[in-house]
Amino acid sequence: NAGVTQTPKFRILKIGQSMTLQCTQDMNHNYMYWYRQDPGMGLKLIYYSVGAGITDKGEVPNGYNVSRSTTEDFPLRLELAAPSQTSVYFCASSYSTFGGRGKAFFGQGTRLTVV
Amino acid sequence: TQLLEQSPQFLSIQEGENLTVYCNSSSVFSSLQWYRQEPGEGPVLLVTVVTGGEVKKLKRLTFQFGDARKDSSLHITAAQPGDTGLYLCAFPGRGQNFVFGPGTRLSVLP
Numbered sequence: 001n002a003g004v005t006q007t008p009k010f011r012i013l014k015i016g017q018s019m020t021l022q023c024t025q026d027m028n029h030n031y032m033y034w035y036r037q038d039p040g041m042g043l044k045l046i047y048y049s050v051g052a053g054i055t056d057k058g059e060v061p062n063g064y065n066v067s068r069s070t071t072e073d074f075p076l077r078l079e080l081a082a083p084s085q086t087s088v089y090f091c092a093s094s095y096s097t098f099g100g101r102g103k104a105f106f107g108q109g110t111r112l113t114v115v
Numbered sequence: 116t117q118l119l120e121q122s123p124q125f126l127s128i129q130e131g132e133n134l135t136v137y138c139n140s141s142s143v144f145s146s147l148q149w150y151r152q153e154p155g156e157g158p159v160l161l162v163t164v165v166t167g168g169e170v171k172k173l174k175r176l177t178f179q180f181g182d183a184r185k186d187s188s189l190h191i192t193a194a195q196p197g198d199t200g201l202y203l204c205a206f207p208g209r210g211q212n213f214v215f216g217p218g219t220r221l222s223v224l225p
Contacts, residue, residue, distance in 0.1 A: 004157075033213070041217055041218075042203055042216050042218050043215040045208070045212055045213075090157050092157070103148075103160045103163070104150075104158070104160065104205075104213050106157025106158050106159070108155070108156055108157055109156070109157055
């Protein structure tokens, strides 16, 4: 039972490089989310999607882009990496929204360091 | 802007002790969730509370939603090292997403 799978688990980037964080879920969930977690902090929403082809910005979208071409996949793109993007990134999915008593399932995270 | 505060920020206790952590806001919520995040893992949902005054129990964990639905508490009885982790509360945000508090980092020492 895979759930939410994120790759890679760890990555070191140089300033100005780009990369894509991969996220896939096998639960047929419509809702998917990208959060970042800085040391000692909670989770901040970067982008979310309510279904294939539909995405929207969260609290901290600057420097990131997303796409949702399929129900299963929700990649997060970092363009021109900056040290401020050093963080742990979590992808999550849910069957319904919070208001619908939704439960968020999280991946194991991608630990990104920008040097 | 709705904000969640959690207290204490850090808590270190001995195995067998009891503890309570809190989640507070000035806003009223339709529901609230508690998650636990173990080191190196993503958060895992523990409970959802939806009714003011509601109490839910999960083995040694007791969750309460405040009568006014602005706050919640998590009480752990006879804490064990396996309870170590970051405890996050979350509420429904705008745009169908989950908004998380900063968390309480609990360390239970054997």
